[in-house]
Amino acid sequence: MEVQRHHGRDRFALVLGVACLFAGGCHQLKEPVSKLNVANPATANQLLSGFSWIESDQWRWTARTFSAALRPPETSETSGATLSLHLYVPDSQIQCLGPMTLTASVEGEELPPETFTQGGTYLYTREVPKRLLATSMLPVKFSFDKALPPETADGRELAAIVTEIELQAN
Numbered sequence: 001m002e003v004q005r006h007h008g009r010d011r012f013a014l015v016l017g018v019a020c021l022f023a024g025g026c027h028q029l030k031e032p033v034s035k036l037n038v039a040n041p042a043t044a045n046q047l048l049s050g051f052s053w054i055e056s057d058q059w060r061w062t063a064r065t066f067s068a069a070l071r072p073p074e075t076s077e078t079s080g081a082t083l084s085l086h087l088y089v090p091d092s093q094i095q096c097l098g099p100m101t102l103t104a105s106v107e108g109e110e111l112p113p114e115t116f117t118q119g120g121t122y123l124y125t126r127e128v129p130k131r132l133l134a135t136s137m138l139p140v141k142f143s144f145d146k147a148l149p150p151e152t153a154d155g156r157e158l159a160a161i162v163t164e165i166e167l168q169a170n
Contacts, residue, residue: 032071032137035166046070048139052156059088063157064147068140072133073169080130083111083140084123086164091119093148093160100159101145107132128167138167 036046039054050066072081089100094117102124103113111126132138147159 032069034071034073034168035164036068036070037164038068038162050142051162059161059163061156062142062144062159062162064145064159065141065143066159066162067142068165069137070140070165070167072135072138072167076128076133076167076169077130080170081128081133081167082125082170083128084125084164084166084168085142085162086121086123086166088121088161088163089116089119090161093158094119096148097146102160103143103145105141105143106138127170133167140165 032046033043036043038047038051038060039058041054046069047060048067048069050063051068052061052063054060070083083104083106085102085104087102093100099115099117101113101115104111104124104126106128109129109132111128114122114124116122128138144159147157150157
């Protein structure tokens, strides 16, 4: 009886694997990346928290606090790296909430904040000390000081729109 159950599971796994190959719907696990396009399903496992679903095949809304893990680029342990966050703050956010301040922290060390006083497209960039880059994966936590509270319609807390997060060797 036990042997039959295992054969059933193996057969199910084989059928599922073949179906995924032909359907193209399953994403293989890839090497972690240093440049993370938040709309790429193949690297979605590097988005740790605070991101909502992909919209327009290009971007995601974030909650007030959100985090991702990035692979430090080669040589960054000796040269340091620059963290970049590509974001868009809608005019409506600033009109409703007033100026919004973004901070980032790496390994518990806060990087300098930036305040956005008007809507627009921004590039938040900060130097990451090389001593923090001696790792295979670097978690980065971002936090806005405020966000729109969840609405009944979709239940999301909304802070800003993000398209890309990157660690680039200096």
